[in-house]
Amino acid sequence: MTTFSFHGCFSGAIEPTPADPALEGSPPFRAVTHCEPFRAAAGHGWYTRPPLDCSLKWDGASFTYRPSGSSEWLPLQHLSVADVCRLRGVSPPQDITEHLPVLSALPEPGVLQIWTGLLARTAPGWHLLVRGIPNRPGSLVHEVLEGVVESDWWHGPLIANLRFRRTDEEVRLSRHLPLLAVQPVRAEALRSGLRRETAFHPYGPGEPASAVAEFLTDAMSVRREGAPGGYRAEVARRRRAGDDGQE
Incomplete structure (x- = not known):
């Protein structure tokens, strides 16, 4: 099999793109030109993007969202694939995917789960680290919580959790802007006994x-x-x- 493969699960899921050592033009010139550790970290893996354009807010107790092109803020507890497809004017898939959440407020305060619309498969011995974009200045409003998926055997939704730091400030999701980095990690590197071999x-x-x-x-x-x-x-x-x- 291919070492790494991604599968779009509904219309609107965006193909991952190779991570860019130059962060699409945002970092300082010296870092991009001379600093190989910076470039290697920034260029490791792939970028993924959200499957919808919208804005998000957290008021300290609950989330609201505003679809692109709308002026109305709506309550957000669970936004399914079918909901996202309707917002984009396309037909949702007529299978299990239809009811899966794309955006979902978790029980933990200020934490929102987002699905990229992708699932991933990796060759045996390879896992995937899902994280924010390395070396890109972080947002003051939210952060991406990192997680490792054992994608060599679990081929479920490729998701991430966003933790909001501030209330009543807008966070914009765009299908054109990378939100997450997905980086390959050898399973051997995560073996618990490895830490004792130091x-x-x-x-x-x-x-x-x-x-x-x-x-x-x-x-x-x-x-x-x-x-x-x-x-x-x-x-x-x-x-x-x-x-x-x-x-």
């Missing part, structure tokens, strides 16, 4: 200090005085050489 070497004289000095010397050798981007250039060189750094 070593810490405190500073001390002799061999430990010598090793630290050697590590730092090697690391700093790729950074060029007065010329940013040395680490990025070294990463590119090693990739061209086949990851092991041997030309």
Whole structure:
């Protein structure tokens, strides 16, 4: 099978797009041009978008929403696939999907669950981390709660939870703006025993200090005085050489 596959579950679900190291033009020039760790994190995985255009508010007790093109705020407890399809003027699917929630207020105060309209399947040993967009400035009004889905065996709705931080402030969802990042994670990396396979070497004289000095010397050798981007250039060189750094 394909290592990663996404399936749209109703009309309006948007195909994920590869994550952009340049965050679609929003980050500082220096970060995009010279900082490989920034670029690698920002460009890891895919962007997903909401399947509808609307605005959301939380008043401290309940949610309301305003569909795109409307001036009326409506109570929001549960907005189903059928509701979203009607808002978009298309026919809903005549199956189990019709009644599944796209937006759903959870029992926890200020938490709203959103479904992208997608389900995901991954090859054995691969899971998916669902999170906000890495390195994009966060909203003061809401945040995306992160979660890992074991998508190599569970092929349900690809969802996320939004936690609202402020009341009576508008949050806009747009089908044209990325809302979530979906990033592949090896299942092995989540194994609980892996955390016990960690070593810490405190500073001390002799061999430990010598090793630290050697590590730092090697690391700093790729950074060029007065010329940013040395680490990025070294990463590119090693990739061209086949990851092991041997030309």
